[in-house]
Amino acid sequence: MRAFCxxxxxxxxxxSLAGCVNGVASLGxxxxxxxxMQQAAERADEILDGxxxxxxxxxxxxxxxxxxxxxxxxxxxxxxxxxSPERRGNFLGVVDRAWRASGYRMKSINNDPDVPAIFxxxxxxxxxxxxxxxxxxxFFEVDTPCVEESEVAESTTQATAPTYEGMEHIPRPNxxxxxxxxxAP
Numbered sequence: 001m002r003a004f005c006x007x008x009x010x011x012x013x014x015x016s017l018a019g020c021v022n023g024v025a026s027l028g029x030x031x032x033x034x035x036x037m038q039q040a041a042e043r044a045d046e047i048l049d050g051x052x053x054x055x056x057x058x059x060x061x062x063x064x065x066x067x068x069x070x071x072x073x074x075x076x077x078x079x080x081x082x083x084s085p086e087r088r089g090n091f092l093g094v095v096d097r098a099w100r101a102s103g104y105r106m107k108s109i110n111n112d113p114d115v116p117a118i119f120x121x122x123x124x125x126x127x128x129x130x131x132x133x134x135x136x137x138x139f140f141e142v143d144t145p146c147v148e149e150s151e152v153a154e155s156t157t158q159a160t161a162p163t164y165e166g167m168e169h170i171p172r173p174n175x176x177x178x179x180x181x182x183x184a185p
Contacts, residue, residue: 037073040126040144041066041152044075047126047142049157052077054098055091059083060161060175064139066154071146079138080161082173085113086183088132092116095130104128135172 035043052061064076083091099120100106107127110117117131127143164170 036148036150037068037071037144037152038150040147041073041075041155043124044073044126044142044144045155045157047122047128048075048077048140050102051095051098051128051130051140055094057177057179058160059138059177059180061140062159062161062163062170063155063157064170066152068152071149073144073152075142075155077140077159078170079140080170080173081175081177082181083132083136083138084181084183085136087180088116088136091138091180092118092130092132099128137173 052059059079059081061077061079061081064078066076067074096106096109096118099118103123104120105123106118106120108117108119115132117129119127119129121127125145127141129141129143131139131141133139161175
């Protein structure tokens with residue numbers, strides 16, 4: 001199931017990349033060209049920090065993989081707090097309200113009870129998504145618009161849950177929360 005979620009995430013990312021050139025144009029001319037891939041990755045981290053900071057009570061998260069394309073970067077984070085099926089609607093509602101309050105444009109909302117997702121776009125052309133994967137694990141992803149090529153360093157944001165070497169073998173959520181895990185075994 002984890003591989004399936006990764007394929008879905010990669011597909012969504014590919015769809016987002018199809019609009020890469022348009023993303024730069026939507027930034028108001030050459031504004032996007034003034035940003036390199038490292039700066040775009042840092043902006044993606046700010047977006048992720050922002051949404052995770054809006055979630056109360058807080059959830060614990062770890063870094064997931066960073067992907068670098070020819071002119072774009074994708075940053076990912078995996079929520080390690082167990083979000084029970086009974087609390088998923090609350091969780092998605094908190095994120096939806098935070099993104100709308102930040103001026104994000106909602107592109108798509110998948111209301112599937114098992115694998116819900118929200119896809120949005122920031123005013124400066126970054127694609128943001130929340131995807132609930134196997135066993136209710138929540139993943140956040142930010143896709144940058146097409147920017148100047150540069151080296152991209154790993155995120156300097158400190159994870160709130162343990163990190164995993166290579167970020168390829170992140171376990172299922174394993175941190176309980178009195179609120180978010182309510183009703184979960």
